[in-house]
Amino acid sequence: MKKIRFWSGDIAAAEGAIAAGCRFFAGYPITPASDIAEHMALRLPQENGIFIQMEDELASMAAILGASWGGAKVMTATSGPGFSLMQENIGLGAITETPCVVADVQRAGPSTGMPTLVGQGDVMQSRWGSHGDYETIVISPSSPQESFDLIIRAFNLAELYRVPVIFLMDECVAHMSERVVVPPKEKIEVVERLKPSMPPEQYMPFKPLNNIAPMAIAGMGYKIHVTGLTHNEKGYPQTTSTEVQEWMIRHICDKIRKNERKIRDIEEYEMDDAEIAVVSFGIAGRSAKAAVKIARKHGIKAGLIRLKTIWPFPEEYFENAADNIKKFIVAEINYGQVKLEVERSIHGKASVELLPKFGGAVHTPMEIYNKIKEAKNGN
């Protein structure tokens, strides 16, 4: 039977993770993500899982990778400063194709910034934060309900594509409490990672079968070598071969890029006849929806494009959408990040305007509505 809960976004994310099968959490306290760690400390022992508070975020990220290779579904949670520290090992997760979920509850930055107040300035970092070429999947919830539902999807995608998935929350969604409908267990789709079944001598730990290589966890008898160095299909370091480097980079990027449509998750609201589209995500997406409702009351053909998946960026979607849209207004709590991607994707077919908030506060619906009105009047 489904259950109705009254949960904050942080609690909903933690419960969603458990529902998705997460049984290992390593983390380091940081506002506004600490509630996730605290709830995991309470709940994981009840679910035969493991919670460990590490000495810092470097260690937290390394520990979840180790635990993932140990066979667990794993997660950590942090905010800006800690997310910066995790980048090194997010790169290790990318190159070693290790399933894991990293919740980044965004606060206003840079640096220590505004520790208790909202920001959405980690959009680019969530994609480009570690060095070198790689891809991540980045998912952004707008409510406690989505914190529950979408973190399950985050785990499923991490396991399916063997990739670190960034769960890009924000302080507002994390701290607000709302109704969360928890479906019965059997109604929750949970994806398990593909493991090898062939004899060890035939197994190549990094050779994709249909896009993704089966993953041998520690102790299965495959005796694999996993390295952060450039490696071949066998997992062996090949640090001077440009061919192996090209093969590996193409693989870890293309397994995500080529599946953008499958990964894509967008809420469209009043977009059928829209001429002005507000693009938003996370908490700002809620203000944007309210603004569109106001605009419609005033007879303005405005719609909402809310990104539940930010990366891989839905370039194709925006290019098509631009055929019917005169102006995109990008409302985000930063000084222009998703805006750059929208601009890049539509190849000049429409105009794009940024409506920034600089951190510490969310756009009010009227602020966004006023921008819609300006656009309507041709400003």
Next chain:
Amino acid sequence: MKKEIRFSGYGGQGIILMGNIAAKAAVLYDDKNAVYTPSYGPEARGGAASSNVIIADEEIDYPYVTDIDVLVAMSQLGYEHNAPLLKDNGVLIIDKDLVKLKNGVGKVAKIDATRIAEQLGKRIVANIVMLGFFTAVTKILSYDAIKKAVLESVPAKFKELNEIALEKGYKEGKK
């Protein structure tokens, strides 16, 4: 129906819990939409504490309280900061021993919640007395819902005390 509610006071009065319980009551026991947000923005500075609840029949998009329908003030600072945001036909609820009104305009419901709580033996339940009063005065929530939410949110050994506190406040509001 859409009501924007702010509970305000100072740290230690259980202001955060009040908002949480009220929103929980609406969602879990009155089958309404509600969103609770903790202290936010300048009103949270200093020793001040506030919590915010929107209760509505319709979907709630923007979750923050901007134009207040109901202001519950349990400190002078909370009253002075937030009263200007109260709608013209809004309801002001105060602990009359803690808040001195500056102008007499509008509807004001007064209770000595803290004193009642002290008489019950625990000053800490003033917030629950106030929640009972709030429920009776505003009629946004049913008594049954707030009672269930309160009992679910307090430690087992204090359930009885909290139930009495809630009822006291509620009865005051019915007068």
Next chain:
Amino acid sequence: MEIEAEANPMDKYLRADRIPHIWCPGCGLGIVLNAFLHAIDELKIDMDELAIVSGIGCTGRIAGYINCDSYHTTHGRAIPFATGLRLANPEMKVVVISGDGDLFAIGGNHFIHAARRNIDITVIGVNNYNYGMTGGQLGPTTPLGARTTTSPYGNVEHPFNLCHVAHASGAVYVARWTVLHAVRLKNSIKEAMNKNGFSFIEVIAACPTTYGRRNKMPTGLDEMKYYREHSIIRHGIDPSQANIEIGKDIIVGKFIDIEKPTYSDAFEELKKRVKK
């Protein structure tokens, strides 16, 4: 005439297709690897249940040569990776083999906290007094006065006494050997791997290419001679009394061997208490 190469009995533990290794002539790491393989041979470890985790550096490459599940992680992060692996998969015996810079400079914080928590892993820290792979820079164990590429006038920093750090942090087993003490080292590895808890072995190893030749020991043999002349075995000594200084005796031996509950033991107990 048919000539057949004689196989080394340890070959079965190696990834033959990864040999030759990258180490310089005279390097102490071959001896460490050899001692480790003999230890697991004598312990009859099931290679399916052994995981080796390493960080970055010359020592970090050991993981790639041994035929078991092996993880070559980022610089300094071998211990937290191993912590996750061990906790998530309690069937595995997890050994971290890494160098002084990796474990005690960039990874120092992880070392002390894993020891404090008593995570059930064995850490073999190979101390060659410098960063060998990157060309011989100053490290956290470089002795006072020693010359490296980043201390060209002689080191002015006080080095860590690794065994003292391990003991102070809570390790249940602490030993130090040089690569001259190959058999004693092997025996210590066996003891350490049989310990329940965080065990640490420091191995002082020659690095003639980047350390020795700047410090009047240009060959591996010179360094081995130095170990022979200066090593003194003092089992059970307080590790704080075993600092390493140029020209002074190197005190080696088994310093600490105690029992206390591991993180896993304590967490399993906790789980029993809170089970729904």
